[in-house]
Amino acid sequence: MIQAPRQRMTYQARRQQLLTVGWNLVRHEGTDALALGRLAIEAGVSKPVVYDHFKSRQGLLVALYEDFDVRQTAIIDAAMAAADNSLEEKAAVVASRYVDCVLTQGREIPDVLSALDSTPELAEIKLKYQRDFMEKFRNWFAEFVKPAGIPQSSLWGMLGAADAISNAVVCGDILQQEGLQELTLLIINLVERYR
DSSP states (O other), X not given: OOOOOOXXXXXXXXXXXXHHHHHHHHHHHOGGGOOHHHHHHHHXXXXXXXXXHHSSHXXXXXXXXXXXXXXXXXXXXXXXXXXXXXXXXXXXXHHHHHHHHHHHHTTHHHHHHHHHTTSHHHHHHHHHHHHHHHHHHHHHTGGGSOTTOXXXXXXXXXXXXXXXXXXXXXXXXXXXXXXXXXXXXXXHHHHHHTO
8 A cells, every 4th residue: 555645844834833832831731741752752743843943941842932932922912903992892802811821731831931031142032022022011001100101110010910910810820800990990990090
């Protein structure tokens, strides 16, 4: 019997496969299991394939975070574009999409975020994405505040609260509906402070 030759994956398809396997490793064993050799074994590929995509463990952590951030950003951007033009609606959309994105990724994202803080280079990448999100937030709510806008210190407070509430929902410390209500109110109160 003649077998058809196996089709090779495109570079991007292989990268996505490796990211999926990486997320599964984090989900089941934590970030300590994220070694490129281990990823190669779990993905059924050679080590050079994995090294070609990520170069190092730090590169893999960055890629996982970027993968999460790209998906989260797309979901929030689409939801905000479709939202009614009221403060309450926009606050509810940001809160629900933020919590939903973290819930979708589950317990893995806090592990990856913690691992990203392990070196200055990785922490800088995390900081870049946090600043990007805060700038989007500032733009989403610009029409509701004075021209000076929402100060950076308040945006950091909002981001910290969003992360803490989302993680509490993921861990089961609070119910999802409680988290959504609290985060929505925090966002509304933050914006109203600068009207």
